[in-house]
Amino acid sequence: MRTIMLAVASVALLAGTAFADEQAIKLKPGAGLDKVEGNCAACHTLAYIPMNSVYLNKAGWTAEVTKMIKAYGAPIDDADANAIVEYLSKNYGS
Template sequence: MKRVFGQYKALLFAVCTLPIYAVASPLTINLPAETIVLRPSDLPGYVVAQQKCGICHSADYIEYQPPGFNQKQWTGLARKMKESYGAPLSESDVGLVGEYLAATYSGKPAVESKPAIKAIEVASNTVDKPAVVDVKTLLDQNACLGCHAIDRKVVGPAYHDVAMHYKGNAQAISQVIDHISHGGSGRWGEIPMPPFPGLQPAELKQLADFVLAQ
């Protein structure tokens, strides 16, 4: 009995002398307020954009797009959001949003209230012939490096692996251009690559040349 009681006392002492750790208070993070909103318009697409585009992204995303986009390109971007990312847009909404964005953003510089956006210059004086920018800018503007890296697989294949796959293929440039423009799945796995209908032919060739040079 004494032995059992002694063991109990030893256990009780060990428990009572365990260090007591203070519980950390919750961490609070205060994000800065939004400084950019959709540019106002009397077009019905403005209302649609207010109701549905902000579900997935802020107005900053629109300001980051090339100001040389024409209505076809803006409509293609809205359709990509619908078909590739599940944006709650009807086909009618896609057309209205494309019309609104073309009328309100095409050929006009980005809003001046965000330093990162100031770096995006007006690509051209006309909306149909945007200037060709450098490859790094194209990669950044289209979030290419969010899914790809030069020498390792991320979501999609490494650019080096793509270049090796097409080595010696006389149709490599045209095929890679087509894959970038139209997207698709099954070539490198089940995760689909979204289409990029807003890219100009010269920009598509720049990107394809860059990939195949790795």
């Protein structure tokens, strides 16, 4: 029993350390930022946005948002999807 308790405590400690290392991402202000934060951050870190911005133009961001909706089932309506693409291409397009 003591071994199990020690193992559980170790896992909890390691998990807490992993989360503590994650940096808060502050995206550029602009129209549509609220849609990005509200929809995209529900499933993944916003760190992917600046990370991928060197590769994606408007067509690329459109493809990414479409993939999130169609392939991964993100519940984003058309109006929000358009606002997200506009925000990303304007602020993080290559």
